[in-house]
Amino acid sequence: MLLAKALDVRYGQFRAVREVSLEMKQGETIALIGANGAGKSTLLRAIAGALPIHSGALLFKQDDITHAPSCDRVKQGLSLVPEGRRLFTDMTIEENLLLGQTIHRPGEWDLERVFETFPNLVKRRYAKAGSLSGGEQQATAIGRSLMSNPELLILDEVSLGLSPLVVDQVYASIEKLRDTGTTIILVEQALDRAISFAKRAVCMLEGRIVLDKLTVDTDRHEITQAYFGLQKNTTQEAS
Numbered sequence: 592m593l594l595a596k597a598l599d600v601r602y603g604q605f606r607a608v609r610e611v612s613l614e615m616k617q618g619e620t621i622a623l624i625g626a627n628g629a630g631k632s633t634l635l636r637a638i639a640g641a642l643p644i645h646s647g648a649l650l651f652k653q654d655d656i657t658h659a660p661s662c663d664r665v666k667q668g669l670s671l672v673p674e675g676r677r678l679f680t681d682m683t684i685e686e687n688l689l690l691g692q693t694i695h696r697p698g699e700w701d702l703e704r705v706f707e708t709f710p711n712l713v714k715r716r717y718a719k720a721g722s723l724s725g726g727e728q729q730a731t732a733i734g735r736s737l738m739s740n741p742e743l744l745i746l747d748e749v750s751l752g753l754s755p756l757v758v759d760q761v762y763a764s765i766e767k768l769r770d771t772g773t774t775i776i777l778v779e780q781a782l783d784r785a786i787s788f789a790k791r792a793v794c795m796l797e798g799r800i801v802l803d804k805l806t807v808d809t810d811r812h813e814i815t816q817a818y819f820g821l822q823k824n825t826t827q828e829a830s
């Protein structure tokens with residue numbers, strides 16, 4: 592589904608993502624792990640087309656999308672739920688959700704299904720997004736992505752700023768998506784949650800991937816070592 596070959600992403604002269612290669616199959620779930628500043632958001636934003644790729648190649652369903660604009664990537668089925676949600680605060684939940692549908696990708700997701708998946712949004716359907724709680728905003732941001740009927744859903748720090756109870760609710764929803772076969776890349780700071788959610792753990796350190804393993808083949812200790820750069824590179828083919 593996704594193939595990244597030696598991706599470099601830069602801010603001016605600074606290489607925030609360095610020679611990252613990653614292959615992902617349909618239905619797979621990856622937890623992207625790493626310390627603050629490791630390059631996770633930069634990588635996800637480059638995959639989604641929100642940042643230019645300096646060098647390397649990116650293929651989605653075998654099409655070269657290295658330099659494709661983000662709207663074309665959404666049309667092809669790739670959708671990012673960005674860190675910080677980025678909702679239109681003066682628009683209602685329903686209006687924000689409908690924005691996800693403007694590209695008219697066919698599929699099973701529509702307003703009704705989003706409200707079924709996130710029942711906490713039903714009562715707030717006509718409320719302005721700016722007046723929502725953090726959890727409601729997160730559910731709206733995920734719902735807006737789902738409205739584009741994505742084949743690859745990228746979730747950047749979905750639990751950021753949410754209370755533990757609300758995080759549980761958001762995870763219950765995205766676990767449903769995972770279990771129905773949606774391909775997901777997720778950035779999650781809570782290591783235990785990341786490991787239990789995803790089939791595969793990919794850890795970044797200073798812009799590079801330093802560990803890439805199936806979660807059944809690794810453990811908290813090994814990931815923590817990679818997270819802090821305390822062991823030698825354990826990147827391997829996870830398939």
Ligand SMILES: Nc1ncnc2c1ncn2[C@@H]1O[C@H](COP(=O)(O)OP(=O)(O)OP(=O)(O)O)[C@@H](O)[C@H]1O
Pocket residue numbers: 602605607625626627628629630631632633634
């Ligand atoms: N707009 C920017 N301009 C310049 N440097 C940036 C910019 N955004 C991020 N960086 C730098 O790029 C590096 C990677 O940042 P990035 O946000 O991708 O990391 P991250 O792993 O997502 O971190 P966090 O967990 O804190 O969100 C960091 O050194 C950061 O300071």
